[in-house]
Amino acid sequence: MNIIKRTLGHCYFFAGMLFFVATMLIVIIPASIALLFPEPRRAKIIHPTYRIWMSVFLPLVGCPVLRKGRRKFVKGQNYVVVVNHNSLVDIPVSTPWIPGPNKTLAKVEMAKTPLFGVIYKAGSILVKRDDDTSRRESFTQMQQTLKQGLHLCLYPEGTRNKSDKPLLPFYDGAFIAAIRAQKPIMPAVIFGTKDILPNKPKFWARPKAIHYHFLDPIPTAGLSMSDRHALKDKVYQIMEDYLLQHARS
Template sequence: MNIFKEIAGRVCAAWALITFIITFILILPFALISYLFKEPASTAYFTKVSKIWMRVWMFLIGCPLRICGTGNFEKGKSYIVTCNHNSLLDISLSSAFIPGPNKTIAKNSFAKIPVFGWYYSKGSVLVDRKSEKSRKQSIEKMKAVLKAGMHMCIYPEGTRNRTGELLKPFYNGAFKLAADTGHAIIPGVIIGTKTAVPLSKPFFFLPRRLEIHFLEPVAVGNKTAGVLKEEVFHIMQDYLLQHQ
């Protein structure tokens, strides 16, 4: 039985890759139109195109979507969205389905991929984690994103969670950004991507129901970055315990 599952996982992974490339080529001309607009209208349009692309692709690869809690985003406000990170599919769920224009903090290595690197860069604030200068510049860029009325999506675990725990310990960046700017944090809990694309198996994918739950905003008030980090960590951890 395991042999059949392993074969099916590789076949599904190949299908997912092929359909990803084909749908990306088809959607790219529409995404390029975003350059005709100024921010935040440019990113707002780009996000809508991404949402259509991801809905089509998720349908083709057999992953039903459930998006919950979009009503927690108050119109006219920009938020810092903190998402757990288990798989590359997390980016598809977060950036495309956060209500309204948004950018994601992302490592700059993917930006070097021909053609796709442009698309990836458009929806991201890029950072070279090995460069202190780049990390400092990314903070200022994220503040500019929020000031422009867009949401900023951050994965506080830093990298994909390869541990047996529900969450890895959080880094300070998202919470320092919140404390510095006063923008509330909306925890985003992603469910299903860890089993769809297990990190222990190379080039493996099995269709699963995928979900992202946007929880109630966490106000900054007079809280320090450390207090915010602990509060958001426990909110997300408790939610995962209840819904896994």
């Protein structure tokens, strides 16, 4: 990478972060109010708030979100939406652009971040990954979320994919949650976020359109826990094939 491109990328990164923080200070107000309400009302306040925020912020920094397949969401049906995870940019993209209020699973440590922690907490089910009790409680909350008619947005890879492979191996959690609740899985794939905010160089970014595609839902009605591995493998293969076929330069 030449010096001009590197310098411009660093400037873009810090300008984008300043704009993000400035707009976040406005969004903290409705997020704080939403925390006063129980679910599902909280999610019904938070989702349109975050959607409006990102509908303004992302296009203004040159990263518009282009969705495909949103009509696959059937009115009155909620889903376990499983999304690939390549970058921190996935977080403000994945949940706001799901058609309808939803919750995601997030590390409890992020909720302790000054200011941003309020926004993170308002839209998430928090879990301490190294605590068995916390993980059990998060499963209970995920089931409650689905029973309340909200979508559940999960990253089955468990962490950001920093490899050259389309996907990291999936964990079982999303598929256990879907089978227990007998809710369909909605595979979804995001393109472009790794290019916007790559792992290296640090504090470097560039503008680029983000493509967010929802694939055909997969029913879980009638499935049992013994089917979770086959379901996981099926979803993994569908998403991997789609990523390979539709990779964007």
